[in-house]
Amino acid sequence: MSDMSSGRPGQRVRLEDVAKLAGVSMKTVSNVVHDYPHVSVKMRERVQAAIDQLGYRPNLTARRLATGRTGMLALAIPEIDQPYFAELARRIGEEAVRRGYRVIVEQTLNDADAERAVIRDREEGLVDGVIFQPAYMDTMEIARLRPGTPLVLLGEAGRPLTADHVMIDNVAAAREAVELLLGQGRTRIAFFGMVHGDPTESTHLRLLGYQEALLAAGVRTGPELVIETDGFAIDDGVAALSAALDAGVRFDALVCRDDLFAMAALKVLDRAGLRVPGDVSVLGWDDTALARYSTPALSSISPGKEAIARMALELLEDRMAGYDGVGRHRIAPHVIIERETTGHPT
Known part of the structure; x- marks a missing residue:
């Protein structure tokens, strides 16, 4: 099997074509393609110039047979159109490129069988x-x-002792959010929202931090201040928060599960004639583009997406290089980005 790829339309560029143009042996071209360290810088530049000129691309199957590696990674996330996951996927893709990999993105759509397929090595032989x-x-x-393909887990779900894992401290972040709002004079802080049938652990951890901070401050809380929704979409949030206001629930601040619910809150509060932040402070979560470009600009808890990507790739490269020890747990940093939707009551 020869390393082949498509160059110009209708023409196949072969490894021997690169060798001829560069004036080197096919073995030297192969060494450069497979990134063998003993090739001199001058020779590597010479071969790379020929590769670029011809548009040569190694065949992944041939590369795998020669090196045991494909240069490809898989990223499996619940929903690619959810703003947080879209931005996280970009950060992971950028970090992977810096390290010489390409990334295949797969969405599991919150389906248990699709998640099991990821663990059962659906990508075995296709990715490193x-x-x-x-x-x-x-x-x-x-x-x-436990899969044979090297694996790093993200988020708050399963954390087996045999797998590496990266997340933020959701409890601490929620606690800090409530403390910020209390420090700004807010006394009736609601959590928005608790999604019916939510399979993720993140909401529960955020609710735990919310409750811890209120109890530590001696501030009354109650179930009416935990606003439940039927789903994760903005429309679900609009319906739930509108119903809460219609039922007489009153609050002067909202800690939102994510930026989507914060967008729903801004819409509902504006419709109800409540000023943000004069009457109600609104704090989102994830610091997505929605937060940066909303009107008013949304304050939001910002997980370190770049740090998550870097930590995940570092751990994965260790596994790919042969590390087979106990799983390592990494906590990525978070900060609260204050913009226009939080502040003292007026």
Whole structure:
């Protein structure tokens, strides 16, 4: 099997074509393509110039046979059109490119069988490693289905002892959010929202931090201040928050599960004639483009997406290089970005 790829339309560029143009042996071209370290800088530049000129691209199957590597990684996330996951996928893709990899993005659509397929090596032989954010699979199920392909987990779901894992401290972030709002004079802070049937652990951890901060400050809380929704979409948030206001629920601040719910809150509060932040402070979560470009600009808890990407790739490269030890747990940083939707009451 020869390393071939398409160059100009209708023409196949071969490894021997690159060798002829560069005036070197096919073995030297192969060494450059497979990034063998003993090739001199001058020779590598010479061969790379020929590769670029001809538009040569190595065949992945041939590369795998020669090196045991494809240069490809898989990223499995619940929903690619959810703003947080879209931005995280971009950060991981950028970090992967810096390290010499390409990334295949797969969405599991919050389907348990699709998640199990990721763990059961659906990508085995196609990729060198997998970065995976499960929603449904718990710790023990992932542990029992330990894959042969190197794996790093993201998020708050399963955390088996055999797998590496990267997340932020959701409890601490929610606690800091409530403390910020209390420090600005807010006394009746609601959590928006608790999604019916939510399989993820992140909402529960954020609700825990919210409650911890209120209790520590001696501030009354109650179930009416935890606003439930039927789904994750903005329309679900609009319906739920509108119903809460119609039922007489009153609050002077909202800690939102994510920026989508914060967008829903801004719409509902404006419709109700409540000023933000004069009457109600609104704090989002994820610091997506929605927060930066909303009107008013949304204050939001910002998870370190770049740090998550960097940590995940570092751990995955260790696994790909042969590390087979106990799983390592990394906590990425977070900050609260204050913009226009939080502040003292007026």
